[in-house]
Amino acid sequence: MSTGTGPETEELRQGSEQVLSELVVPTSYAIALPAIEDLAAPGVVHEREIRPRRRLRWWQLLPIVLMATFGSLMFAFPLAFSGDAASSMIGMLGLLLTAASGGWGAMAARRAGYKWPGLPRRGSGTRASWRAIMAYTLIAGAAVALALWRVVHLRG
Incomplete structure (x- = not known):
């Protein structure tokens, strides 16, 4: 399933689900998330955390x-x-x-x-x-x- 508005075929949908199921997502916001763009099929848009890493100012x-x-x-x-x-x-x-x-x-x-x-x-x-x-x-x-x-x- 895509969050974008572009065309999406069944092959792209299956490929993105396979890539996302192989990702290991950390449980803490103090660790940066892996780059999803390198692993995803072209044309698929993924949501990503946009909050900055938590640290003391x-x-x-x-x-x-x-x-x-x-x-x-x-x-x-x-x-x-x-x-x-x-x-x-x-x-x-x-x-x-x-x-x-x-x-x-x-x-x-x-x-x-x-x-x-x-x-x-x-x-x-x-x-x-x-x-x-x-x-x-x-x-x-x-x-x-x-x-x-x-x-x-x-x-x-």
């Missing part, structure tokens, strides 16, 4: 990067130059802002179709590798432990 990343920068500066400078209780509170608030911006960036990237190594794409229905989950858990745990160790030891 600079204006979407700007608030995430600014919040991460501000939070990391709040975490670094008060703890480095003084050791009173107020600076510990500001340092922990900076750590919270940095961690929140990291989560915000990870969720924005996931919604745009990006994925972490070892983890499946969103909506694919496959399970994540237990090795990848363990590695990410250990890395996050080590970062949290180092941050808390720094706050506790600079305080007293």
Whole structure:
């Protein structure tokens, strides 16, 4: 079946159905579709996705990067130059802002179709590798432990 207005014979219709049945269409919009024009019979018009590939733009990343920068500066400078209780509170608030911006960036990237190594794409229905989950858990745990160790030891 054609979406065009041109003449179409039974031979062209059968040829196009055979070509279209052999195509492997990806399940994610983050992967470009194969060129249908090279595989199709002449004179057959095919519909194609015209939306652009989903990706993060600079204006979407700007608030995430600014919040991460501000939070990391709040975490670094008060703890480095003084050791009173107020600076510990500001340092922990900076750590919270940095961690929140990291989560915000990870969720924005996931919604745009990006994925972490070892983890499946969103909506694919496959399970994540237990090795990848363990590695990410250990890395996050080590970062949290180092941050808390720094706050506790600079305080007293």
